[in-house]
Amino acid sequence: MSELKSIYRWLEGQRLKVLGALVATACGIIFSTLIPLVNQTAIDMVIKQTTEGEQTIISKIVLSVSTFQGQLLMCGFLIILFTIINALFNFLKARWSAEASEDLAKSLKDKMYNHIQQLSFMYHKRAETGDLIQRCTSDIDTIRLFLSSQLVEMGYSILIFVIIFTFMLTLNVKFALVSVCVTPILFTFCFIFFKKVKNSFQEADESEARMSTMIQENLTGVRVVRAYCNQEFEIEQFEKRNSDYRAKSYVMTKLNALFWSSSDFLSLFQIAITVIYGAYLSINGEITLGTLQAFISYESMIIWPVRQLGRILTDLGKTTISAKRINEVLSEPIEFEEGLQKPDIKGTIEFNHVGFEYEDHDRILKDITFKVKCGQTIAIIGRTGSGKTTLMNLLMRLYDYTDGSIKIDGVELKHIDKKWLRRHIGAVLQELFLYSKTIKQNIAIAKKDAVDEEIHSVAQLASVHHVIEEFQEGYDTIVGERGVTLSGGQKQRVGIARALINECPILIFDDSLSAVDTETDIVIRKALKERSKDVTTFIIAHRVSTVKDADQILVLDKGRIIQQGTHDELIHQGGLYQTFWEIQNEKEAEVLSLVNQGSEV
Known part of the structure; x- marks a missing residue:
């Protein structure tokens, strides 16, 4: 029910069209059910010339014409008129339901995209891109298709049963009850099928999402696949995902086959009961031939929509699963908060005993303390996985620190509006x-x-x-x-x-000079220094030559600052920074030696 309530909420602004489609459906049904009454009048009162029983409005209209030919023409005219009116209401039903569903699909896609854009970086880090794409496309399309046809068809199935059964009761109560005796069994069968197919669809939908994720990852990482000649392995993995999706879809196919064959049998059995019992009543003179014809027509009109209810419930099951998957995204809290400060940001930054851990309690940063003056260049260096990037992610509030305090120009970072903060930070991630x-x-x-x-x-x-x-x-x-x-x-x-x-008053270069040669690295850093004298700059790098001119260098290891100072101070302290310096100088010397040897040859 919660998923159906969500769909009703999403229909805001379109509910009048859906209601109009349902009203048009009811009106169309009423006019279509009048046609068998015209046939009954034609058989009993025009052809057989009997006036037994209570006359209806239709019979009065037909008998108002004095001649036999005129009465038959009037019956034909009424059938054509009711058919045209029914077609008009069917057109309105289809138009209004289509407009409502298309508008809902558009607004829901806009809503999903807008919400996803405002979700936290942490959420996107754990979410699968292919799965999100499917929720924004296939799942919304499932809801759109249900609203465009199946919702109205569900209303049609229920209304046609109620309206036609009411007409049948006015003709003959006992015959009417016999004519729908199998219908409760068919309804029960439909709901049992609905529950089974709902679970089956969820498994198939999730399997398709995993397959979509794999396709997206392989298309994105096509260079890696080619570089490692990994095509055969990836094809094998895709075949496994595809086979899993096929197996789960095949379960749905078997359920559908079982339902349609069983419901066909029940529907035809109900029609057989109606024909046999109606013939018995007609022979005994309890009903007229025209009434028998009307009942057989009504039975055909009522039994197939009830049978279709199984397919509609199947789509309803798919729709509720899709709505649930969409709600899972929409229920995620957005990262932006209202009412936070928008201070004048210049670039003075202070970290005071800052700590950070992920949701799984994996401690990444511990007791980080340092201060940066406006216009300074701060370099961060350390082994892979030491927490350098995470430290800058805290500054941009891509993550929120769990301990300590970070202040920018004296204002606590958590009190600053995230959008405002990020507009003042230029980052090369x-x-x-x-x-x-x-x-x-x-x-x-x-x-x-x-x-x-x-x-x-x-x-x-x-x-x-x-x-x-x-x-x-x-x-x-x-x-x-x-x-x-x-x-x-x-x-x-x-x-x-x-x-x-x-x-921006704050710049972050997260290992952004690693792919350029040393000469270009120097040119870029020199140009930045001349242009950005009043800009606070953070440089994360692995090359000591890139960071050695910084005003302050932080050396991280296992989430802690183990060394802090200028290049000249750190190379004489011993420790990790000096080790980096010696190793890289040694490598450069080896390269120069090889180059010289090559030139001599």
Whole structure:
């Protein structure tokens, strides 16, 4: 019921159209049920010329014509009239239900996309992309299809049973009860089938989501698959997921086959009972031939919609599962809060005994304490997995610290509005993402109204302007999905240009110079230093040559700051930083030696 309530809530603004479709359905049914009464009148009162029994409005209209031919023509005219009116109401039913379902699908997709955009980074880290895509597309489409046809069809099945059964009772109560004796069994069978197919659909839907996730991951990571010649392994894994989806879908197919064959038998058995018992009553003179014909027509009209109820309930089961999966996303809390501060951010930052752990209590950072003055450059270096990126994620509030305090210009970080904070931080993240757009559009994402001069200026600072100019389309070059047409260094430099375009008071470079050569690294850092004298800059790097000019260097190991100071101070202290320095100098010396030997040869 909670899922159905959700669908009703999502229908806000469209409920009048759904109600109109149901009213049109009821009106169409009423006019279609009048046609057998016209046939009854034609047989009993026109052809057989009997006036026994109570006359109806239809019989009075027909008998108001004096001639035999005129009465038959009047019957034909009434049948055509009722058919046209029924068709008109069916058109209105289809139109209003289609409009309501399409509008709901659009609004629900907008709602889902908007909500997903505001979910926390932590949620996206644990969620599967393929599964989210399916919830935003296939699951919403399941709801749309149900509302466009099955909801009205459900109303049609219920209304046609109630209306026609009422008409049948007015003709002959005993015959009416016999004519629907199998219907309760068919209803019960439909609901049993509904419960079974609901569970089966959930398993199939989740299996399809896992398959979609695998397809998405393989298309995204196509370079890795090709690089390691992993095609056969991936094909084998996909075949397993596909086979699992097929097996679960096949269970649904078998359930459908069982239902349709059984319901066909019950429906035809009910019609047989009606015909046999009606013939018996007609022979004994308890009902007229016209009444028998009307009952047989009504039975055909009533039994097949009731049988269709099983298919409708199947779709209802799918719809409730889809609504549940959508609700699971919409019930996730968004990360943005109202009423937080929007202070003037200049760049003075203070970490005081900061700690952080994930939801599974995996402690990542412990007792982090340091202070940064406005305009300083802070370098962070350490082994892989020491917590460098996580530290910067705390500063951007992609995660919220669990212990201690972080202040920016004297204001507690948790009291600052997240959107406001992130507008004042330019970040080149470790996992750089470029959209399948032009280079110009990718750079200007952070500033939609940026003019060409601004874009060219930041591209020059990132030492990528001359590279872009060499492309045939220049800044209008399409970079392809995830920037696939650019090299690693080119992508990182485009990312740096994107971070610089807003002139933020805080800049973060998360290992963003690792893919460029040492000469380009020096050029970029020199350009940044000249341009960003009043900007607080954080540089995460593995190369000591990249960080040695920083005002302050933090050395992280196992989530703790184990060393802190300038380059000159740290290389004389001993410890991890000195080890990094010696190893990298030794490597550079080996490379230079090999180069010299090669030139002598």
